[in-house]
Amino acid sequence: MVSSLNRRSKKNTDVQATVRRKAGRTIAGALPPRSRIRTPLSSMRGFHPSQPVASASICTGWPICRSSNWVRPSRLFSSFGKTTNRTASSNRQKTTMIARSSTRIARAVVCNQEGYAARIFDGARTEGIITGYTLVRKGTVAALGSSMDLAEALEFSLYARRLRAAWPEFFAAVTATLESPIGISESDAAALRQASDSDALALLLRKLRQRVFLGTLLRDLTGRADLLEVCAAMTRLAEVAISETVAAHHRWLAETHGNPIGAESGSDQTLIVVGMGKLGGGELNASSDVDLVFVYPEAGTTDGSKPLANQEFFERLGRRVIATLNEVTAEGFVFRVDMRLRPYGDAGPLCSSFVALETYLIAQGRTWERYAWLKARALTGEQGEALERLIEPFVFRKYLDYDAYGGLRDVHRQIRGQGRRRDYASNIKLGPGGIREIEFIAQALQLVRGGREPALRPRGTLPALAALAARGLLPSAAVAELGDAYVFLRDVEHRLQYRDDAQTHELPADAESRSALARACGFADGETFVVALGRQRDAVDRHFDALFGDADDEEDDAFAALCRDPVDNALHGTLLEDAGFADPPVLLAQLTRVRNSARYMQLPPASRRRFDALLPQLLRVAGQTGQPQEVFVRLLVLLETISGRSAYLALLVEHPPVLPRLAHLLSASAWAAEYLTRHPILLDELLDSGALLTEPGWQDWRAELATQLAAHDGDPERQIDALRHFQQAQTFRLLVQDLDGRLSIERLADHLSALADIVLEATLKQSWAQLQGKGAPPPKFAIVGYGKLGGKELGYASDLDLVFLYDDLDEAAPQRYARLAQRFNTAVTSMTGAGRLYETDLRLRPDGASGLLVSSLTAFRNYQREHAWTWEHQALTRARFVAGDAAVGAAFEVEREIILRLPRELAKLRTDVMTMRQRMYAAHPNRSKLFDLKHDRGGMVDIEFAVQFLILAHAHAERELTRNVGNIALLGTCAQLGLVPSRLASAAAEAYREYRRLQHQVRLQGAREARVEADAQTPRREAVAALWDAVFGSAWTEGPAEIG
Structure with a gap:
């Protein structure tokens, strides 16, 4: 058991997790006078009417839980997506405006985002990415006889037992409805809107949260609900709670200060609450906090008798919203609120205007913040689409952004230092093979390609995996494994949190608690559970390492040493000669030139490191081809060309298997090398050899292009x-x-x-x-x-x-x-x-x-x-x-x-065609000893002119000749019609086919003229000359010398 929980990946013993430490911050003096006594969240482990309480300020972070040395997991990586656009009212009559404004804000989620989480999870289910465990869990648990009954669920959950003891009637009312999913109705939302003041609103919200959390907990533990229902219920609760709280406090503030008005537009302004992380993705867990960012469209002032700047109005509004949701009363809390993903984190203002947010992202936005905004979703307000347009260029690049891998890996390395000080092996979220690694896999691929392919931008993890599978960017088997593991781990996560309504992801250390957790997960005993958990985490670990292994670690071998100092000496010369390079001094001179070039010197440090790491690898793969020196030169030209685009360097560094494919391609064709150098974006195509080698379907092309x-x-x-x-x-x-x-x-x-x-x-x-x-x-x-x-x-x-x-x-x-x-x-x-x-x-x-x-x-x-x-x-x-x-x-x-099919005078037609043929020959002189496959006598043009003459001469009588089926097929038709002897037609057709093949080969090697050795083509030239003589009745009177 212990060894399983403390396992490490093969590559290293550091924990594969990501945590960004976000220190909590208390905003002093943020609360209006309140009569209700509140419990600080740091001491909250569930609640009870007799529990001692103390007053607390608004907490904008969640620094501690359970014990003083607990460190809050990261909220580092999230996602971003579309929102619903609504039209703002222009009515500014004070009383009417306040009422209408609050109604619009409240209904932003209640009416227009109904069932968001349920929809995205149903989509994942439909895509078939949740196999095995997920789809049969409820049935399997029931078949094994291991699902909990209500008594067992109560025995497992300390929270549920305390709630029953404190409010038995309430508990009974909830348990009476367990056969149906716990939902939030329009009447629930309407009741929240009727709250007379902030205390009444806070009480109603906490009662709603108790009902949803308790009902969902009991349905899940007794086998009535699955992960999809749990996440949908908790996400829906957060959406309604946030929207109604914003609406109510906006209304109450506006009664004193008026409504915020934009200075430029003159239109009403509302607070946009952006849900980040699992809330944005519609996959909130059972006892989650909510990561929020507050933004508003534009600066200005309110229109009341006691005006405030919009910034101040929304900061006051934001603080009140946090207090209503975050503070602990005798009835508990609604959601723990974390505001540390806002611009400048704890040091920044609580709210940002669109201008301030955009300025920050352009000037200060860091790589990890792209992940943070990937799942972002506007929960309130009327300008969600405008916000999306502002964020999209920051999150998604127009090009294939392989730099995203490096950014994630850098963050991942930073956590290893923390991993040495803390043991995350028992943490199912941050530990090896945990939930965070599944999210990393999906989000990294989304950031790489989402700018080019909007279909890859789903916010939720499971829908993102489905989109990646549909695009062929992850193997279907890998997506199935990751989907199963994700659902398994999220189920375990929820059971850990059902125990005591604590935001924890740590597996229990004592045997009794482990056994209880195993039974709650549907397993007979702790041993069986640990084996199943290890299998799921091993699968995640394997896929994570495949994508994020340390690809840029440069092996310190002889080629690497040569590339670091490419001096022309005997050691380097021997090394290159033994590897098959034809001219080591020239190659070393080229390497020296590249390393001393202004282009190389001006590369950013990260790009230069990647460039240096690739050089020895290119020498190795070139040495494995039939013409090492020529292939390396082509690879080096390509590398120099793409060096200014770090994303292309990152692609090659992150995907070593691409290099042999690239070397093979460039060794086969100089034209391919030149084409790829002109269009380096095509390097991405080398990643998927299956799709690369699948012959296309034309209808598939049409559909794909239409989608793009x-x-x-x-x-x-x-x-x-x-x-x-x-x-x-x-x-x-x-x-x-x-x-x-x-x-x-x-x-x-x-x-x-x-x-x-x-x-x-x-x-x-x-x-x-x-x-x-x-x-x-x-x-x-x-x-x-x-x-x-x-x-x-x-x-x-x-x-x-x-x-x-x-x-x-x-x-x-x-x-x-x-x-x-x-x-x-x-x-x-x-x-x-x-x-x-x-x-x-x-x-x-x-x-x-x-x-x-x-x-x-x-x-x-x-x-x-x-x-x-x-x-x-x-x-x-x-x-x-x-x-x-x-x-x-x-x-x-x-x-x-x-x-x-017009009738033509044959003598004139023959003269016209032969004259034009002679003009074409004169326009393409060939002074070499090589044979020009197209223009010389006995070449392709002779065949084409002969076929064209036969069509124009005889189509009036033979309609078949008008078919546009190509010269080879038309020669066969002419033979069938008796216009030329079959033997001549067949020989000329074979010559034409071979000429096209040779022309194609020559062009692939980069030659401008399609010319080959003349002697090898003599039989074919004679066949074509015979066809010409048979069609036109005479040999050429002008042109090149006779064959032979």
């Missing part, structure tokens, strides 16, 4: 960047699958073309919405893709040949759609901080670069029939509708088929 854009609704700049991030991420995933040999060239081109279609469609919708406003009828406008996009042969770096068409008779249509096309093209091609979507080429439109940017369908039809050149009809063979209005797109497809 909806998350930034109303922010066009963020949406433009979201489009870029999406396109880059999917391209990168395809690149990795390609380099892993999972995709054929044809399949890859299909995916890249589909990706472009989806991105262009989304960009068009965004552009139209910006021009016309949301809800405008869709434009009668279509985008037509030509070239590689039209033929679905897109490569990684291909530009897009586009033509814009519309079909709208409105007089303003030409100007309207011209603006749309311009905005769309700008959105696609402009370079932002997130990069560029695509390069576009718009010269294939009617009349080329000198023509209108947008054409009506009628103008397009007339141009194609009356004025288009033969090469423009050649281009039309590879054109297709890609985005926009389906009806306009269908009309284009009909017109395309009509144009392609």
Whole structure:
């Protein structure tokens, strides 16, 4: 038993917990005269009418409990989320305003946040992240015959026994209702609103708290309630108590001083009470304190006969609220109130205006405070959404913020010093594998990605785990284990607190108390309970270490020593040669240059430490590839590029398994190295190898992109960047699958073309919405893709040949759609901080670069029939509708088929096509001895021109030729129709396929021209030349020398 409770993780013997010491503070002179005698909380271990009492000041902290040496656990990490927006009344008639103001404040929670905790827990249950223990606990306990009956529950809870002894009728009334969950009705809230003064309100609140706490305690211990119900009941109690207390004291203060009025807006001001921690997350425990922050929108003065500055009004209001909730009377207390998470902590003012809060967060906000505000939730007031907009940029970064790991680890290390002085092994909240570590796991991942993915911002721990699982950021098995452990530990926590209404998380030391706790948790004896508890904590410990292990501890080996002092000596040279590096002096010179560079010298200390820690690791992983020196140089260039962004350095430090994947990727492709260096945000994609190697579904792409854009609704700049991030991420995933040999060239081109279609469609919708406003009828406008996009042969770096068409008779249509096309093209091609979507080429439109940017369908039809050149009809063979209005797109497809099927004079057609081919060759001279896969004779263009000629020559009789199915498939169709011999068509198709493969390989190595050794391609060039001769009836009359 003892050894189990005192276990440590494998990595270290320090306690894995986090505590921020928050000294309590008493606000002197804060209380109005009161007749009721109150008991100081420091001596409170339950209550009884005969218990001696003493007066107390308002306590804004909770420094002691049970005994004078007890140290309050941390309230360090919390979460933040959305609130309900309400419209302020502008009526300032004093009496009416006071009544209306207090009613609005009171109903902020009672009416508009009904069941918040119940909803979030039901969501976690629905997501299936609470398996095993949680869902069957009540049934299992009953089946084992080990749930407590009422007598046993009373025997376990000293608090319940004292309450029964003090108020037997009250106790009986509560126990008579145990078959139904203990709730708070509108009549309860209405009774609170009728309180005539603060003493009456305090009494009503304490009676309400007794009923809810006692009823929930008994339902839980007797197997009628589970964790979800307990947390929902206590959270609801806090919401109602706080909102009604704020409303009442606001009304009473306003009767003397008037209502606070904003100096700038002239509107009424109300106190916003922000619930932090478990209250904000809707997961308050049984005997919890409440962490609160008081804010108000703007400075000003009250409008009464005895005016006060708004700051003073709300400070007085805040002190009275604390007193009503926090002080102990003969009936006990409502909630222990902790105000130490406010700006500047105990040294700061009790209330802050929005301006003061924002100034503090920008100038003074620390890493741990981002965690503290993550769960924050406005419980009162009418400007919750405005507060959320103020807090969101502080909590969530726009980029992937891997620095969050380092901040949490730093706090975690600080606690180890305390862990050496205190034994937290028996603390189920702060000890190894405790509740806090589960919260850390969820919150750290939320902070890393929540800025980019709002769906990852649930306040509660279980909903956050569900969101992370849904996104694939935590394995489903890990989430199931963490969810089970969380519920198990919270159940144990509640039983510890049911014992004596004490805010404790310590497992009892004596055997008798341990056995009683085990029975309350549904176990037959203490031994069985300890084994089950150890299993749950071990699971949490394992997952916590996997995420937060000390990744940045630099191993003091030979590579590390070399990187610290990269001098060119025999020892270093031998080390590098043995590791496979081709030119050690050059590599050492590069390391010296980097360490002496201004960029390196100007790095913040934390970034420099990470940079230094990564260098030896990069040498190791590069040495494991087939070309160590080249790969290390690519890695070093990437490292230098990202060094100014500490989050990227943190990502690599925090996730060592990424480095071998990165080295493998960069060794396979110079283009991949360059692409990743341009878009380092894609490093994040390497974390999940499963998702990285899963072939995409196009409908899934559409749904994912729609979700990402909806998350930034109303922010066009963020949406433009979201489009870029999406396109880059999917391209990168395809690149990795390609380099892993999972995709054929044809399949890859299909995916890249589909990706472009989806991105262009989304960009068009965004552009139209910006021009016309949301809800405008869709434009009668279509985008037509030509070239590689039209033929679905897109490569990684291909530009897009586009033509814009519309079909709208409105007089303003030409100007309207011209603006749309311009905005769309700008959105696609402009370079932002997130990069560029695509390069576009718009010269294939009617009349080329000198023509209108947008054409009506009628103008397009007339141009194609009356004025288009033969090469423009050649281009039309590879054109297709890609985005926009389906009806306009269908009309284009009909017109395309009509144009392609026009009868043509074969002699003129042959001359036009061959002349254009010769011009293209002249425009791409090749003076090297290499073979240009695309432009040289016997290359890809020869095949494409031959196919296009056959389409234009014979489509009037053979409709099948108008299908846009790609050159290889069209060669097969031509053979089936007898237009070319099957043997020639098959050989040319195989040559085309191999040329595309070689072209792809060459481009992946970063080459600008797709050129290869000529001799190896002689058989294929001959096959293509034979096809050319068969189609055109003669060999080239101009161009390169004969093959062979």
